[in-house]
Amino acid sequence: MRTLNRTTGFLSFAVAIGVIVVLLAVMNWVPTAFQKDTLRRYRSIEEVSTALNIRDIYVPSYFPQHIVWPPSEILAQGKPFPAVVMEFKDAGSGEIVLELSQSQGGPFPAGPAIALAGIKETVPFIMKGRKAVLVVGECARNEPCSRITWKEGPYTVTALMKAAPFELTRIAESMLR
Amino acid sequence: MIISTFFNSYAGMYVAQSFCHSLIAAIITERAVKAWKVDDPAAQQRFHLIAVIFPIFSFPLYQALNANRSSAQFRLDALFDINRWLNWEIWGAVPLGLLFLVMLIATSLVFLFQESIPVVKHTLESRNAEHDGTQCAPEPFVEKASRDLSLEAPEVLMLDDDEPVLFSTTGRDPVIFISAGLREALTEDQLHAALAHELAHIARSRRPLLITVFVLRAIMFFNPAVLVKFRRAVRDEEKICDDIAVSLTGNPKALAGALEKFYHKPAAPVETDGRKLPAVPLPIEEYSHNLHLESRISRLEHGAARTRKNETALFAITLLVITVLNYFVV
Numbered sequence: 001m002r003t004l005n006r007t008t009g010f011l012s013f014a015v016a017i018g019v020i021v022v023l024l025a026v027m028n029w030v031p032t033a034f035q036k037d038t039l040r041r042y043r044s045i046e047e048v049s050t051a052l053n054i055r056d057i058y059v060p061s062y063f064p065q066h067i068v069w070p071p072s073e074i075l076a077q078g079k080p081f082p083a084v085v086m087e088f089k090d091a092g093s094g095e096i097v098l099e100l101s102q103s104q105g106g107p108f109p110a111g112p113a114i115a116l117a118g119i120k121e122t123v124p125f126i127m128k129g130r131k132a133v134l135v136v137g138e139c140a141r142n143e144p145c146s147r148i149t150w151k152e153g154p155y156t157v158t159a160l161m162k163a164a165p166f167e168l169t170r171i172a173e174s175m176l177r
Numbered sequence: 178m179i180i181s182t183f184f185n186s187y188a189g190m191y192v193a194q195s196f197c198h199s200l201i202a203a204i205i206t207e208r209a210v211k212a213w214k215v216d217d218p219a220a221q222q223r224f225h226l227i228a229v230i231f232p233i234f235s236f237p238l239y240q241a242l243n244a245n246r247s248s249a250q251f252r253l254d255a256l257f258d259i260n261r262w263l264n265w266e267i268w269g270a271v272p273l274g275l276l277f278l279v280m281l282i283a284t285s286l287v288f289l290f291q292e293s294i295p296v297v298k299h300t301l302e303s304r305n306a307e308h309d310g311t312q313c314a315p316e317p318f319v320e321k322a323s324r325d326l327s328l329e330a331p332e333v334l335m336l337d338d339d340e341p342v343l344f345s346t347t348g349r350d351p352v353i354f355i356s357a358g359l360r361e362a363l364t365e366d367q368l369h370a371a372l373a374h375e376l377a378h379i380a381r382s383r384r385p386l387l388i389t390v391f392v393l394r395a396i397m398f399f400n401p402a403v404l405v406k407f408r409r410a411v412r413d414e415e416k417i418c419d420d421i422a423v424s425l426t427g428n429p430k431a432l433a434g435a436l437e438k439f440y441h442k443p444a445a446p447v448e449t450d451g452r453k454l455p456a457v458p459l460p461i462e463e464y465s466h467n468l469h470l471e472s473r474i475s476r477l478e479h480g481a482a483r484t485r486k487n488e489t490a491l492f493a494i495t496l497l498v499i500t501v502l503n504y505f506v507v
Binding site: 005009010012013016017020021024025027028031032034035038039040041073075079080081083085105108109110111115 | 180181182185201204205208209211212213214244245247248249250251252253255256257258261262264265266272494498502506
């Protein structure tokens with residue numbers, strides 16, 4: 001009898017947790033169903049442009065050969081502020097090695113793929129007349145990592161790369177017209 | 178834009194996520210208590226306090242474990258992202274985040290006027306050595322029960338009031354106050370049961386863990402889910418003190434009888450010009466007070482079911498489920 005009670009108790013608890021998970025998932029989906037410009041994944045830059053009416057999407061014209069075009073992941077939103085994030089993979093390892101983001105609402109980190117941990121140096125950097133901040137450091141496994149951030153019109157643009165700053169600044173400069 | 182900027186900041190994420198985490202914890206603990214038929218009020222209180230304490234630490238803990246929890250990708254793949262709702266604009270103008278902020282401010286005001294100010298007032302009154310009321314003759318029962326609870330016997334003061342009033346101050350020199358009206362209405366056994374209940378409150382108020390919980394609760398002053406759950410925990414405290422009182426007197430019926438004296442009766446129907454007007458319904462607070470009293474009286478009259486379970490294991494499972502589930506709620 002006691003075992004039966006205990007089993008019923010565990011079953012009832014498990015069902016309740018299942019219902020809570022489903023309810024949370026449904027409640028998470030509802031705003032996306034009613035708001036087209038909420039944060040979501042896109043297949044291409046053109047799709048972002050059309051769906052969210054974001055005209056200026058900053059893309060580099062220079063790409064090192066080992067980085068795959070098009071981006072492996074594009075996340076974007078129109079509200080509460082326009083923001084676009086793109087991730088690019090390395091042709092050899094398939095790892096994400098470059099992350100580009102532009103946001104009208106401050107920093108907009110994409111995801112866990114590139115995490116700049118040990119910061120060695122933060123220096124001001126002038127790029128085609130724009131004042132940028134270049135951060136040099138290391139990612140996981142002591143790989144060299146660098147990040148550059150600058151203001152471009154209403155956007156804060158950030159480029160984060162698993163590479164030494166020289167390559168990153170070349171990519172960043174090629175994003176400017 | 179200002180509202181969304183706030184909810185994207187660390188402080189904003191803390192406020193919004195701690196609300197979600199406490200709400201989910203509140204629902205889960207409620208289900209856990211029912212599913213496992215946890216009937217011991219002390220155990221129930223431990224479950225209810227998860228929803229009060231857990232959200233204080235959950236967000237900083239999760240962020241320390243994974244700083245990328247606030248990234249776009251994590252939010253997109255999360256089980257629930259509250260920012261989707263907070264950024265939602267009603268009629269394209271009013272963001273739900275604004276209404277959420279109004280709710281938090283209203284909760285903060287309730288906390289200030291219904292919890293903080295009365296507690297501060299009570300503490301100051303407890304420190305004040307001068308108390309109104311006349312000293313009652315020393316009760317041998319109070320002496321004995323205090324010894325059983327490892328307390329110094331508190332003073333018992335009689336208030337000149339016909340209404341049933343019974344409370345205690347819990348400072349360094351605790352005092353039990355009882356109104357003359359209540360003293361007269363109670364039998365000897367009921368009086369002992371009522372005094373034992375107050376002694377239990379005095380004894381419990383000295384537990385450092387309980388004091389810590391009360392202080393920590395203040396951090397979540399803005400959180401409506403914590404407000405509700407904390408009140409549940411306070412009600413559990415009454416039942417815990419009922420059980421201690423019964424263990425001191427060995428007479429649950431006497432305590433039930435004493436509690437009945439605190440029942441708020443609706444005003445009697447009024448007759449005007451030969452026509453009888455319906456009875457005035459009780460205000461919601463008194464109705465809720467009566468409901469709580471009824472449940473306490475029923476426990477005492479029918480004997481609280483005491484099925485000892487491995488409550489520590491059930492508590493640990495509940496806490497684990499809450500911790501894991503809330504990790505994916507941002």
